[in-house]
Amino acid sequence: MNNDLLFDFIVDKPTKTVTINREFAAELPLVWDAYTKQELLDQWWAPKPLESRTKAMDFSVGGRRFYAMVMLDGTERWSVQKYKSITPKSNFKFFNAFADENENLELPGSDWDLNFSEENGKTKVSISIYNESLERLEKMIEMGFKEGYTMQMNNLDDLLAKLSQAQKEERKK
Amino acid sequence: MRRDIFQAIADPTRRAIIALIALQAMTPNALAEHFDTSRQAVSKHLRILTECELVTQEQKGREIFYTLEIEKMKEIDKWLEQYRKIWETRFSQLDELLTTLKDAKK
Numbered sequence: 001m002n003n004d005l006l007f008d009f010i011v012d013k014p015t016k017t018v019t020i021n022r023e024f025a026a027e028l029p030l031v032w033d034a035y036t037k038q039e040l041l042d043q044w045w046a047p048k049p050l051e052s053r054t055k056a057m058d059f060s061v062g063g064r065r066f067y068a069m070v071m072l073d074g075t076e077r078w079s080v081q082k083y084k085s086i087t088p089k090s091n092f093k094f095f096n097a098f099a100d101e102n103e104n105l106e107l108p109g110s111d112w113d114l115n116f117s118e119e120n121g122k123t124k125v126s127i128s129i130y131n132e133s134l135e136r137l138e139k140m141i142e143m144g145f146k147e148g149y150t151m152q153m154n155n156l157d158d159l160l161a162k163l164s165q166a167q168k169e170e171r172k173k
Numbered sequence: 174m175r176r177d178i179f180q181a182i183a184d185p186t187r188r189a190i191i192a193l194i195a196l197q198a199m200t201p202n203a204l205a206e207h208f209d210t211s212r213q214a215v216s217k218h219l220r221i222l223t224e225c226e227l228v229t230q231e232q233k234g235r236e237i238f239y240t241l242e243i244e245k246m247k248e249i250d251k252w253l254e255q256y257r258k259i260w261e262t263r264f265s266q267l268d269e270l271l272t273t274l275k276d277a278k279k
Contacts, residue, residue: 007264009257018256022264026271034267034274044270047262 006124020127028118031125032089035114038065046070061086065094066103080105081112091115096129108132181225186210187218191241194228198238 008021024031034040038057046052046069053076054067063083068076078101081094097109108131115126182188190204201219205212219239222228227246228239 005268007261009260011253020260022260024264024268024271026275030271030274034270040270040274044263044266047259048266 005122016131018129018131020129022125022127024123024125025121026123027121028089028116028123031123032116035116035125036092041065042067059083059086066099068101076101078103089116181222181227184218186214187222190215190218190222191227191246194239194241195246198231198240200236200238204239 005025006021006023008019010019011017012019034044036059038054038059041057042052042054044052045067049072051070052067053070054065057063057065057067059065061083065081065083066078067081068078070076078099079096080099080103081096084093084095086092091114093111093113095109096112098106100106110132111130113128113130117124117126182191186208189207193199193204193207201212201216204219205215208215219228222239223230225245227242229242231238231240
């Protein structure tokens, strides 16, 4: 992680809003593409070892992105993002909800508002996520918790592999 | 039986109870009025919340009031920390991708 780049993460429980500000060392059009093009989004949206798989995406007002977060064991967690407004290279808003594999939404969802601005060759993205219910915020966090857990498990696998390798070498001596 | 905060908020009715008593201490009867479930069901949820140490009971006259333990709720902040970490990972992946894209342009 680039430590010289701004990163704010603010949770305001009373207003049920999570605000995330982040700078990127790239020009705005490139960052905009990374957020709005399916083939680029899938490369970074899922924290490894999870995988983001977009099944369908139409980045236009009224369009949507239907995608899955794929866990290590192959489990798919589907979500839909419905684009509500788009101001090219400046702002877009979408409604996000978990869904089943047939795109049936699990309500309530959350409202996302993403703002893009550029200064001195750096692009700042401000994301505000409003949750209709505290319950939904907790569910989102619970998901995150599971993902975090998966990541830890993966690290454990690596560690175990290293340990067993070290053991084998020990035996050779 | 040992319980933890994750069990406490795993159930929607319990989350609703938490939201209600966060505003003011309430009796089981007053709580039950907010739900379609029976008074017994609410009592069961309150028992679990008590076992999770998320609520405490206080006797006032003939009635028992349930109060939320704010400190315990702070454990949820640890979850939020997890969520923050996910965004950190996500963004550092985006940093890498942007570097790759910039190099490809040159």
